Amino acid sequence: MMINMGPSHPAMHGVIRIITELDGEKVVSANIEIGYLHRAFEKECEVVGWGQAFPYTDRLNYVSPLINNVAYAMGVEKLLGIHPTERCDYIRVIISEVSRITDHLTCIAACAMEMGAMTPFIYLMKAREYLYEFVEELTGARLTVSYVRVGGVKGDLPDGWLDRLEKALDKVQIEIDEVDRLLTRNRIFIDRVKDVGCISSSEAWSLGFTGPVLRSTGMPRDLRKDEPYLVYDRFDFDVPVGAVGDNYDRYLVRLEEMRQSARIIRQAIEQIPGGAVQVDLSGRPLTGAQMVDAAKMGMTADLLLRTVRVDPTLEGAGKISAERMNAPAKGVVLPPKESTYGNIEGLMNHFMLIMEGQGIQPPPGEIYIANEAANGELGFYMVSDGSGSAYRVHCRPPCFYLMQGMDRMIVGGMIADVIATFGTINMIAGELDR
Amino acid sequence: MADVADNNPVLKHLLDQFRDAIIETHAFRGDVTAVVESARYHDVVLCLRDDPECSFDFLVDLTAVDRLKLKQKPRFEIVLHLYSRSRNARFRLKTRPVPDSDPVIDTVVDLYPAANWAEREVYDMFGIRFLGHPNLTRILMYDQFVGHPLRKDYPVNKRQPLVEERPVHNDRPGMVFE
Numbered sequence: 001m002m003i004n005m006g007p008s009h010p011a012m013h014g015v016i017r018i019i020t021e022l023d024g025e026k027v028v029s030a031n032i033e034i035g036y037l038h039r040a041f042e043k044e045c046e047v048v049g050w051g052q053a054f055p056y057t058d059r060l061n062y063v064s065p066l067i068n069n070v071a072y073a074m075g076v077e078k079l080l081g082i083h084p085t086e087r088c089d090y091i092r093v094i095i096s097e098v099s100r101i102t103d104h105l106t107c108i109a110a111c112a113m114e115m116g117a118m119t120p121f122i123y124l125m126k127a128r129e130y131l132y133e134f135v136e137e138l139t140g141a142r143l144t145v146s147y148v149r150v151g152g153v154k155g156d157l158p159d160g161w162l163d164r165l166e167k168a169l170d171k172v173q174i175e176i177d178e179v180d181r182l183l184t185r186n187r188i189f190i191d192r193v194k195d196v197g198c199i200s201s202s203e204a205w206s207l208g209f210t211g212p213v214l215r216s217t218g219m220p221r222d223l224r225k226d227e228p229y230l231v232y233d234r235f236d237f238d239v240p241v242g243a244v245g246d247n248y249d250r251y252l253v254r255l256e257e258m259r260q261s262a263r264i265i266r267q268a269i270e271q272i273p274g275g276a277v278q279v280d281l282s283g284r285p286l287t288g289a290q291m292v293d294a295a296k297m298g299m300t301a302d303l304l305l306r307t308v309r310v311d312p313t314l315e316g317a318g319k320i321s322a323e324r325m326n327a328p329a330k331g332v333v334l335p336p337k338e339s340t341y342g343n344i345e346g347l348m349n350h351f352m353l354i355m356e357g358q359g360i361q362p363p364p365g366e367i368y369i370a371n372e373a374a375n376g377e378l379g380f381y382m383v384s385d386g387s388g389s390a391y392r393v394h395c396r397p398p399c400f401y402l403m404q405g406m407d408r409m410i411v412g413g414m415i416a417d418v419i420a421t422f423g424t425i426n427m428i429a430g431e432l433d434r
Numbered sequence: 435m436a437d438v439a440d441n442n443p444v445l446k447h448l449l450d451q452f453r454d455a456i457i458e459t460h461a462f463r464g465d466v467t468a469v470v471e472s473a474r475y476h477d478v479v480l481c482l483r484d485d486p487e488c489s490f491d492f493l494v495d496l497t498a499v500d501r502l503k504l505k506q507k508p509r510f511e512i513v514l515h516l517y518s519r520s521r522n523a524r525f526r527l528k529t530r531p532v533p534d535s536d537p538v539i540d541t542v543v544d545l546y547p548a549a550n551w552a553e554r555e556v557y558d559m560f561g562i563r564f565l566g567h568p569n570l571t572r573i574l575m576y577d578q579f580v581g582h583p584l585r586k587d588y589p590v591n592k593r594q595p596l597v598e599e600r601p602v603h604n605d606r607p608g609m610v611f612e
Contacts, residue, residue: 035573035574035575035576038575040583043583043584043590046590081463205491205492205519206491206546206548207547208492208493208494208546208548221519226522227522366462366465366467366513366526367462367465368465368494368495368515368524368526370494370524377494379494379495379515381495381497381513381515383499385504391499391503392499392500394497394513396494396495396497396515400551400552401548403551404548404550404551433574434574
């Protein structure tokens with residue numbers, strides 16, 4: 001019997017179609033069809049400027065958009081041969097790990113819910129909400145963040161953000177431990193996931209698997225350890241691996257990875273250089289908005305001498321913070337608003353970066369950048385012809401290769417186990433179809 | 435060309451083995467790259483995978499570039515990114531399928547099963563055919579789609595809706611449709 005699942009199926013989050021051939025309840029063969037969420041990401045990148053593609057990258061893996069932002073920015077920076085500041089690297093690590101936790105929380109929550117466990121879903125969504133509040137405070141959005149810029153980030157961390165994040169991690173940890181107690185030794189859950197959807201490490205490797213799914217087969221491959229980027233080589237963390245590569249291993253690997261991510265964030269908070277300083281030369285705090293107002297009234301004489309209080313809103317970004325965050329590359333990074341409004345060089349610099357046909361112009365060449373995203377290796381292959389927009393951008397989504405191998409994980413199993421396996425693979429249609 | 439090869443043992447080894455087939459090498463921003471003749475493409479990939487000097491056992495990515503607007507010939511370029519677990523190294527191999535009107539190249543699915551969907555995507559997006567591919571059909575676009583959208587001569591605004599777009603009738607007073 002043929003059973004068609006999807007593209008819009010109540011137990012499958014994400015548009016994908018699985019055509020299964022059944023013998024009784026057993027899956028004999030499976031054909032996976034993708035492409036239902038194709039949005040021409042790569043074609044659009046060729047039309048817009050290098051810096052304008054960030055909103056599209058948000059929508060690749062929409063459960064951890066900050067990692068996509070970071071990967072894309074690192075790609076353009078590699079093409080340009082520039083590097084942002086150390087503080088910016090730390091911020092990128094922190095937001096990447098926060099995103100990794102939210103991604104894994106969503107994966108385990110949805111997977112458990114699809115197998116009938118409603119309570120963990122609610123607990124984990126609560127934990128995710130704690131973290132989304134921080135993402136929202138930092139970027140202004142929960143999902144469409146567009147926070148990272150080529151050569152830096154949009155703005156510095158808000159006051160006290162790191163301290164509050166550290167406290168929130170404790171609360172998240174409590175929820176994770178709660179779910180750990182609810183699920184890990186739960187007889188019903190174990191019966192559903194143990195020895196289901198197995199794949200061997202050699203097969204996973206040959207099929208291009210990366211990330212938690214590959215690690216669950218016992219291979220300790222993690223780009224953060226093997227090819228450290230940003231400042232990942234400065235942190236002490238473990239790479240959890242599974243043993244047999246079944247759904248239970250994938251669940252356990254994700255559970256442990258969240259704890260390791262929290263460990264990385266705590267170390268990064270301790271090590272991050274240059275906290276937000278926030279007084280002017282005479283010792284008075286001054287917000288960016290106040291400075292812009294002063295400039296509008298013509299009080300520009302000592303404008304550049306002042307230190308501005310960091311303000312994460314669009315009212316005004318601090319010059320000092322801009323220097324602390326961004327690479328000293330005038331052809332890439334927008335000048336701080338004080339300079340744009342306060343002097344002609346800043347205004348011209350801003351104008352040149354915004355004008356069509358100008359903007360960021362990397363030298364002709366090609367690069368590939370790989371980043372350990374929540375689902376595995378997220379890569380960008382970029383080709384520049386020296387103009388203001390990309391000649392070719394190709395995204396290597398981790399899900400694409402995972403879904404390619406999914407039929408081998410479900411054939412031979414029960415039809416009901418397709419949902420469990422699909423859940424632990426954590427397919428995100430946004431990055432699968434681009 | 436010589437200095438890049440001197441610094442990289444894999445490239446040096448590859449040049450020793452296939453000196454006549456390697457058209458170009460470079461290492462822009464540290465990404466070691468070799469361009470191989472399309473006729474020897476499969477042999478070179480086999481060597482990169484199995485030769486102990488190379489042992490690139492993992493296909494990271496396979497894609498293509500349409501070089502129409504760069505005004506270079508041949509028009510298309512296949513780009514492979516390989517990774518070696520034992521050496522912890524990456525390598526980029528490129529080849530240029532011919533002819534421009536109907537580009538054809540050998541498949542590498544027999545060497546890397548991971549290339550299956552990636553080659554289907556390249557076929558879908560660029561119209562490059564892979565000889566010996568087990569199931570060379572469209573993957574992201576639907577079967578009725580005409581043309582190959584990532585080709586540089588495919589207009590970015592061209593629309594081919596599978597289901598006809600219906601005109602919006604304002605038949606409810608008080609509601610405004612834009």
